[in-house]
Amino acid sequence: MPDSRTLADYRAELHAWLDAHHDELAPTHPPPGTLDDDIAQMQRVRSILFEAGWMRYGWPERVGGRGGSAMLRTELGAAIVARDLIEPGLSSLVEVLAPTVIDFAPPELAAEMVPRLLSGAEIWCQGFSEPGTGSDLASLSCRAVPDRDDHTASRWVIKGQKVWTSLAQYSDRCVLLTRTGSADSRHRGITAFFVDMDTPGITVSPLEMINGRREFAEVYFDDVVVPADRMLGELNGGWTIAMSILPYERSSCFWQHIAYLYRRLQRLIDVAPADDRAAEVVGNAFVQLHALRARSRATQHRLAAGSTLGAETSIDKVLVATAEQATYDAVRRLLPGLVEIDDRVAGEMWRSEYLYSRAATIYGGTAEVQRNIIARRLLDLGSAE
Amino acid sequence: MIDASERVLLEETVRKAIAAVCDTAGGGTAIDAVLAQIGWLELLDAEPADAVDIVFSALGAANATATVLDDVVASALGASPDSNLAVLLPLFAAWSSPGRIDGSHLHARGLATARAVRAREMLVVCSSGTESWIATVPTKDMESNAVHGIDPDAGIRAVHIPGATAVAKQLEAGAWESAVALGRRAVAYQIAGASRAMLALARSHALERIQFGRPIARFQAVRHRLADALVAVEALEATLAAARDEPNPDTAALAKAAAGRTARTVAAHCQQVLAGIGFTTGHPFHRFLKRTLLLEGLFGSADDIVLALGHQLLASRRVPNLIEL
Numbered sequence: 063m064p065d066s067r068t069l070a071d072y073r074a075e076l077h078a079w080l081d082a083h084h085d086e087l088a089p090t091h092p093p094p095g096t097l098d099d100d101i102a103q104m105q106r107v108r109s110i111l112f113e114a115g116w117m118r119y120g121w122p123e124r125v126g127g128r129g130g131s132a133m134l135r136t137e138l139g140a141a142i143v144a145r146d147l148i149e150p151g152l153s154s155l156v157e158v159l160a161p162t163v164i165d166f167a168p169p170e171l172a173a174e175m176v177p178r179l180l181s182g183a184e185i186w187c188q189g190f191s192e193p194g195t196g197s198d199l200a201s202l203s204c205r206a207v208p209d210r211d212d213h214t215a216s217r218w219v220i221k222g223q224k225v226w227t228s229l230a231q232y233s234d235r236c237v238l239l240t241r242t243g244s245a246d247s248r249h250r251g252i253t254a255f256f257v258d259m260d261t262p263g264i265t266v267s268p269l270e271m272i273n274g275r276r277e278f279a280e281v282y283f284d285d286v287v288v289p290a291d292r293m294l295g296e297l298n299g300g301w302t303i304a305m306s307i308l309p310y311e312r313s314s315c316f317w318q319h320i321a322y323l324y325r326r327l328q329r330l331i332d333v334a335p336a337d338d339r340a341a342e343v344v345g346n347a348f349v350q351l352h353a354l355r356a357r358s359r360a361t362q363h364r365l366a367a368g369s370t371l372g373a374e375t376s377i378d379k380v381l382v383a384t385a386e387q388a389t390y391d392a393v394r395r396l397l398p399g400l401v402e403i404d405d406r407v408a409g410e411m412w413r414s415e416y417l418y419s420r421a422a423t424i425y426g427g428t429a430e431v432q433r434n435i436i437a438r439r440l441l442d443l444g445s446a447e
Numbered sequence: 448m449i450d451a452s453e454r455v456l457l458e459e460t461v462r463k464a465i466a467a468v469c470d471t472a473g474g475g476t477a478i479d480a481v482l483a484q485i486g487w488l489e490l491l492d493a494e495p496a497d498a499v500d501i502v503f504s505a506l507g508a509a510n511a512t513a514t515v516l517d518d519v520v521a522s523a524l525g526a527s528p529d530s531n532l533a534v535l536l537p538l539f540a541a542w543s544s545p546g547r548i549d550g551s552h553l554h555a556r557g558l559a560t561a562r563a564v565r566a567r568e569m570l571v572v573c574s575s576g577t578e579s580w581i582a583t584v585p586t587k588d589m590e591s592n593a594v595h596g597i598d599p600d601a602g603i604r605a606v607h608i609p610g611a612t613a614v615a616k617q618l619e620a621g622a623w624e625s626a627v628a629l630g631r632r633a634v635a636y637q638i639a640g641a642s643r644a645m646l647a648l649a650r651s652h653a654l655e656r657i658q659f660g661r662p663i664a665r666f667q668a669v670r671h672r673l674a675d676a677l678v679a680v681e682a683l684e685a686t687l688a689a690a691r692d693e694p695n696p697d698t699a700a701l702a703k704a705a706a707g708r709t710a711r712t713v714a715a716h717c718q719q720v721l722a723g724i725g726f727t728t729g730h731p732f733h734r735f736l737k738r739t740l741l742l743e744g745l746f747g748s749a750d751d752i753v754l755a756l757g758h759q760l761l762a763s764r765r766v767p768n769l770i771e772l
Contacts, residue, residue, distance in 0.1 A: 377678050440677060
């Protein structure tokens with residue numbers, strides 16, 4: 063891991079570069095922008111950052127990176143989110159998808175594909191949840207069947223449905239979890255595949271979220287043929303892959319999200335009245351955000367020092383979700399009507415984000431699942447009734 | 448900074464030393480004595496951050512009464528801490544300096560630890576506008592009364608100095624704020640230790656208490672309360688670690704605000720889980736509840752600190768990243 067001195071140097075250099083390239087990186091579409099606009103902006107910014115080398119720091123050299131600590135890319139993610147260049151929900155998908163392919167795909171495949179993701183040439187999605195599989199991921203039923211026996215198969219045929227798949231309609235590839243064991247094999251019978259989204263038999267049907275955006279989709283797999291060399295990890299080893307994402311999701315992704323929430327509190331403070339009520343509301347939001355930032359920092363230092371992240375990151379998850387909702391609740395309290403009746407650009411933006419924030423206690427493991435994990439694993443309360 | 452293994456050893460030593468003493472009289476002399484024996488003042492001098500962290504966490508966890516907060520504040524003010532030197536703390540829920548100078552007379556009102564009755568002298572900080580002075584006042588020149596209040600065992604005293612003659616020395620700008628910051632960190636560690644102790648009591652009770660034929664720890668409603676309590680405690684501890692790594696008045700204020708919020712959350716959840724037994728003096732929970740209510744008022748309540756921080760944000764119109772990766 064870099065010591066704090068080199069990380070501070072890197073941060074200073076990065077921000078100086080971002081300042082110097084402000085005009086080139088700034089969104090070209092009028093605000094607030096559609097999802098299409100945001101996606102185009104994301105890919106354009108990524109390509110500029112990849113060309114300039116920033117997007118390569120913290121990624122292994124064998125996939126086109128420049129090596130170094132993962133904290134370097136965490137700093138980049140936070141910096142671009144704090145500048146409103148890319149929205150963190152879109153931006154941080156790379157942090158969960160690229161490591162999976164780097165760690166579990168055949169090396170040639172990873173070397174070929176990962177640079178396309180990092181450089182903004184492609185978009186990938188993650189096919190995990192299903193209509194019958196929300197919190198209970200091990201119950202998934204989207205089936206993959208081999209053309210011969212399991213171990214000599216040259217192709218697998220996939221049939222089933224995924225849901226809540228973010229950016230599926232924009233995606234070139236999908237990291238997909240399938241059922242390869244018996245129907246009741248739970249976490250022992252899941253296998254991951256790296257699937258091209260233009261394969262015949264895939265149908266994407268976007269879902270409209272409560273803020274009107276179509277960020278996620280239902281994805282139908284109707285006898286979709288996938289070559290066996292697109293299997294990620296071992297046969298029936300998909301659960302390991304699903305679990306391996308946790309440390310990335312709960313470290314660098316959270317740090318980006320925190321940068322975003324700080325930026326939102328800043329925007330609120332730019333326009334809030336300077337009275338006691340506003341002071342109390344923004345003061346409380348700041349105490350929560352600071353505690354979250356302190357916790358996330360400690361988590362990332364543990365990761366960088368070689369610790370394996372586990373159940374204790376459920377605490378980080380609860381803090382992120384709580385702080386996000388508290389931040390938007392503060393906006394709604396201090397700027398009456400903004401969320402409800404303001405049809406100007408700022409109103410549209412805050413309304414969309416406020417509504418999105420209501421999902422913070424649902425996605426990525428519900429607030430209830432996190433508390434169950436904390437009770438069982440951290441407080442050692444034994445199994446529930 | 449001491450290394451990790453030295454730290455574990457020191458934590459164990461402090462914990463055992465405090466546990467060996469049974470001092471409920473509120474004077475704090477017994478705990479002060481064992482802390483002195485294991486080198487508290489030397490540690491405070493050499494490794495102030497570790498000293499404050501380890502000792503105050505342990506005091507909170509054991510609900511022990513000591514007067515070492517005086518040493519912390521005295522050292523932050525540049526004085527040599529000594530068991531014969533007490534310090535006048537701000538009034539309850541306040542953090543402005545407790546004294547004022549009127550010509551050659553010093554007037555002050557504030558709180559003090561039990562050291563105020565046995566020390567020969569007391570440090571009193573007086574402010575006027577942005578300038579501060581420090582004076583050493585003989586304890587015989589002051590009125591000091593034991594505060595019974597919600598937690599008589601804490602040994603807190605109310606002190607009034609009605610007009611002493613004292614020589615005051617000007618303090619550097621920001622010296623009082625730095626002393627408040629270190630005092631806040633010390634008290635916040637103590638609250639964190641007490642919060643962990645409340646959670647441990649509620650956890651044990653949930654595992655042992657049988658209702659409907661099973662331990663109540665099996666019920667999700669109980670589990671989620673305890674989980675929320677742990678989230679609050681861990682967030683507070685992270686805030687304290689941040690205040691230690693980036694010591695300044697803002698990170699300390701945030702830690703103290705988080706401590707107040709955490710103590711209320713943890714006490715509410717734990718008391719609900721402990722139910723009837725936690726409502727009696729036969730169970731130790733009430734001591735922690737009462738101590739944290741009192742500690743919340745030292746160097747400012749969470750509500751007042753949050754309000755001040757909020758005004759600071761609105762005045763500067765800037766949300767600072769107080770800690771970086």
